[in-house]
Amino acid sequence: MGAVGRQVPAVGVLAFDIYGTLYDLASLAEAARGLVPDPVGFVELWRAKQLEYALLLSVMGRYESFRSVTERALRYTIRRLGLGLKEREMETLMEAWLRLKPYPDAARSLPRLARRHKLVALTNGDRDMVDALLRDTGLRAHFAEILSAEEVGVYKPSPKIYGLASRLGDAALVSSNPWDVAGALNAGLKAIYLNRRGLPTEELGPEPTLVVKDLDELADALEA
Known part of the structure; x- marks a missing residue:
C-alpha cells in the first residue's frame, strides 16, 4: 500500500525528527x-x-x-x-x-529528498549530540540546519519548538512519533507520519497530512 493522507504536501522544508525516525533506538x-x-x-x-x-x-x-x-x-x-x-x-x-544506527532507508532516501527540499533536523536532542551523531553516520551533509529544543528551552510537543521550523517557510515535520506529529499539526505545521511499525491511527490528535511506511515511500510520493 502506498502513501495515504489528505494530500501530498507541497513544501519547501522537511523538518526531521531524529530519535526513532532516522535512528533506530x-x-x-x-x-x-x-x-x-x-x-x-x-x-x-x-x-x-x-x-x-x-x-x-x-x-x-x-x-x-x-x-x-x-x-x-x-x-x-x-x-x-x-x-x-x-x-x-x-x-x-x-x-x-x-552511536545509534540509522535506518537503512535514511542513506538511500535523504539524498533524493534533499534535491528538492531543504532538510533540517527538528529535535529534542542537544545540538552537539545530534550534530555528532549525524556526522559519525555520514548524514550531516544532507541537513542545512539542526533546530534543537535547547534554542527555545522547551521540549516537543510545545508549539515553540515547531515554530523554529515554521520560520523557515512552508514546512512539514517528518516523524515516527505520533505525539510529535500531533504537536506539529497543533502548531500549524504540516506533518508526515512515518509509520515504521504499522501502528493503528491514534484516537487523539488531528489526522496527519500524509502517512508513509518508510523514507523510500516518502521520496516516491514527493517526486510523483
Whole structure:
C-alpha cells in the first residue's frame, strides 16, 4: 500500500525528527546486552521515562538538557529494576546515544529528498549530540540546519519548538512519533507520519497530512 493522507504536501522544508525516525533506538538494546537481564524491556522503560521527564519539565516551565533528562531517566530505570550497574556501565549506556544506527532507508532516501527540499533536523536532542551523531553516520551533509529544543528551552510537543521550523517557510515535520506529529499539526505545521511499525491511527490528535511506511515511500510520493 502506498502513501495515504489528505494530500501530498507541497513544501519547501522537511523538518526531521531524529530519535526513532532516522535512528533506530534498538541500538540502545544492543549496548545494554550483557549489562542487564532484559535489554529490550530495559530500553523501553528508559525511553518512556525520558519522554515523561521531558514532558513534565515542559509542563512545569522548566528546562534541562536532553543529556541530563536522559541520565536522570537512566538512573530511575536502574533503581526501578533493582539493578546494580556501576558508573562506567552507565556511561557506556549514555554513550550509546551517540552511536545509534540509522535506518537503512535514511542513506538511500535523504539524498533524493534533499534535491528538492531543504532538510533540517527538528529535535529534542542537544545540538552537539545530534550534530555528532549525524556526522559519525555520514548524514550531516544532507541537513542545512539542526533546530534543537535547547534554542527555545522547551521540549516537543510545545508549539515553540515547531515554530523554529515554521520560520523557515512552508514546512512539514517528518516523524515516527505520533505525539510529535500531533504537536506539529497543533502548531500549524504540516506533518508526515512515518509509520515504521504499522501502528493503528491514534484516537487523539488531528489526522496527519500524509502517512508513509518508510523514507523510500516518502521520496516516491514527493517526486510523483
